[in-house]
Amino acid sequence: MKILGISCGRKMSNSEILVKEALMGAEEAGAEVELIRLHDLTLKPCTGCNACVINLFEKCGAGECVIKDDDFAFIDEKIMECDGLIIGSPIYEKSPSGLLKILNDRMGPSHDVAFRMIAKQMREERGITTGKGPDERSFKTRAASLIAVGGSEWDNLALPMMHLFALSLQINVVDKMLVNWVGLPGAIVFKEDALAKARKSGKHVAESLKKPAEQMEFIGEQGLCPICHSKLVEVREDNKNFPAICGICGVRGTLNMVDNKVTFTIADEDRAHSHVLLSGKFGHAAELKEVSLKPNPKINELPERLAKYRSYLTYSKPER
Ligand SMILES: Cc1cc2nc3c(=O)[nH]c(=O)nc-3n(C[C@H](O)[C@H](O)[C@H](O)COP(=O)(O)O)c2cc1C
Numbered sequence: 024m025k026i027l028g029i030s031c032g033r034k035m036s037n038s039e040i041l042v043k044e045a046l047m048g049a050e051e052a053g054a055e056v057e058l059i060r061l062h063d064l065t066l067k068p069c070t071g072c073n074a075c076v077i078n079l080f081e082k083c084g085a086g087e088c089v090i091k092d093d094d095f096a097f098i099d100e101k102i103m104e105c106d107g108l109i110i111g112s113p114i115y116e117k118s119p120s121g122l123l124k125i126l127n128d129r130m131g132p133s134h135d136v137a138f139r140m141i142a143k144q145m146r147e148e149r150g151i152t153t154g155k156g157p158d159e160r161s162f163k164t165r166a167a168s169l170i171a172v173g174g175s176e177w178d179n180l181a182l183p184m185m186h187l188f189a190l191s192l193q194i195n196v197v198d199k200m201l202v203n204w205v206g207l208p209g210a211i212v213f214k215e216d217a218l219a220k221a222r223k224s225g226k227h228v229a230e231s232l233k234k235p236a237e238q239m240e241f242i243g244e245q246g247l248c249p250i251c252h253s254k255l256v257e258v259r260e261d262n263k264n265f266p267a268i269c270g271i272c273g274v275r276g277t278l279n280m281v282d283n284k285v286t287f288t289i290a291d292e293d294r295a296h297s298h299v300l301l302s303g304k305f306g307h308a309a310e311l312k313e314v315s316l317k318p319n320p321k322i323n324e325l326p327e328r329l330a331k332y333r334s335y336l337t338y339s340k341p342e343r
Contacts, residue, residue, distance in 0.1 A: 024232050026225070027105035028058040029098075031112040031120035037172045037211040041202065042111035044218050045168060045225030049107065052229035059101060061122040064094035068125050075133030080312070083146035085155040086133045095129055102130070103160040107167060107228040108194065110185060114173030118180040127188045134161060136193040137304035161192070166231040166239055168198040168224040172217075174206025183255045186271045190298055197231045198224045199243040199252070247287040250274055250297045256287050272297040 026049040032038030039060065046056040067090050079086040088095055102108070112119035132138065139157035146156045167189050171181035182199045189196050202217045211217060224242075231239040246252035248269040255270030256278065267278045267287060274297035276289035295302040319325075 024054045024107065024229060025105045026054040026056050026107040026109060026228060026232075027101055028056065028109045028111070029061060029123075030058065031061045031110075031123050032172070033113070033208055034060065034062070036113075036208045037202075037205050038111035038113050038170070040209065040211050041170045041172060041200075041217065041221040042109050044221040045109040045111075045170065045228070048222035048225030048227075049109070049229040051222075052226045054107065054229040054232075057101065057105070059098060061120070061126065064098060066095055066098070066122065066125050066129065067093045069128040069131075073132075076138065076311075076316075079133070079138050079142040079157065080145075080316070082154070083142045083149065083151050083156060085157055086139060086142065087155075088129055088133055090129075098126065099130070102192070103158055106163060106165055106232050108165065108189075109168050109170065109225055109228060110188065111170040111172070112181070112185060114171050114178050114181045117177045119171060119185050123185065123188060127184075130188070131191045135191040135304060135308070136161060137301060137308045141305075141308055164232075164236045165192065165194040166197045166228050167194045168200065168228050169196060170200045170202070170221060170224065172202040172205050172211065174204065176203050178203060179255065183253055183271050186251065186253070190272070191304075193299075193301065193304070195231070195236055195239045196243075196251070197239050197241055198227055200224055247285065248272060248274065249287070249289065250294065251299045269297070272299045273303070274298075 026046065028042040028046045030039040030042045042058065046058065050056050070090070072089060074089045075086045078084040112123055115121070139161045142157050169182055169185040171178065171185060173181065178201055182201055186196055186199070200220055202211065202214065205211050205214060227242055241252055243252060246254040247256050248271065251269060251272040253269050253271040256267050257270055258278065259266055259268050268275050274289055275293055276287050279286050279288055296306055297303045298307065
């Protein structure tokens, strides 16, 4: 069992120390561990070319990213190889480090388990034997712990956005940990309780991997969403039937007060739409095919309709 730690923070500082503590816990439970600091890698942002999705859906290929002049292939291989992940990030502007978002965008659609399953199935149905299909390791059962650390309590989007990283690969998030009021480099070493919690978290990831996915237990704060434990639920006034939507897994439900406590209730028939479930991912894949990737019937008019925007303004850029 291999557990990969990814630190998005400063060298030998708070995120890295918490990740290392968690990896020590994972080692205690018998895991082989490895650490990557995202700052050591060059990761270019997704350009939105959609080549990965087109490759999966149209060519039944591997869904690889076409950007090759950076370290994405390196971290992709490490993630494919691992069984468990410990992700630690500093909180910047209430969210995790932008480096993690860059990685998330690069991994997102291209590694979506449902997209890869569809490509694999179409490949088999069409009898395609040439070229590479989706990496079989995409379908492994994985577990992860998410650790966010910040210098204040400006933290609302940190863990939710870190959880998004786990969605497309269908990684079971078995713990989430938030540490506030740790701003100075390395100051986390004085917070014995947080270090102990991180160690327990890493051990729990390793112990979880010894069980089938359905028996893995979430040990973090329960939150409002009964499916993904998100504390972030958005009120959607535009939708009368489902006025609330989970900020992580997108499941729709209603917010109610029960015994002076806010609850987020999801109808049984709506549970399947949660994006942490395979059913929700297949639903999303079908929506893309039917709506956003479906050519517009007026596609022939596209060049003419674009002309007015093409000729309007030039780009302001720094001189190189
Ligand atoms: C650009 C920037 C923005 C930050 N924004 C927040 C914030 O919104 N909330 C917070 O709690 N801490 C914030 N911090 C503090 C860091 O999260 C904190 O110093 C953390 O310990 C850094 O992690 P590291 O030691 O692993 O690098 C910010 C720091 C920087 C540099």
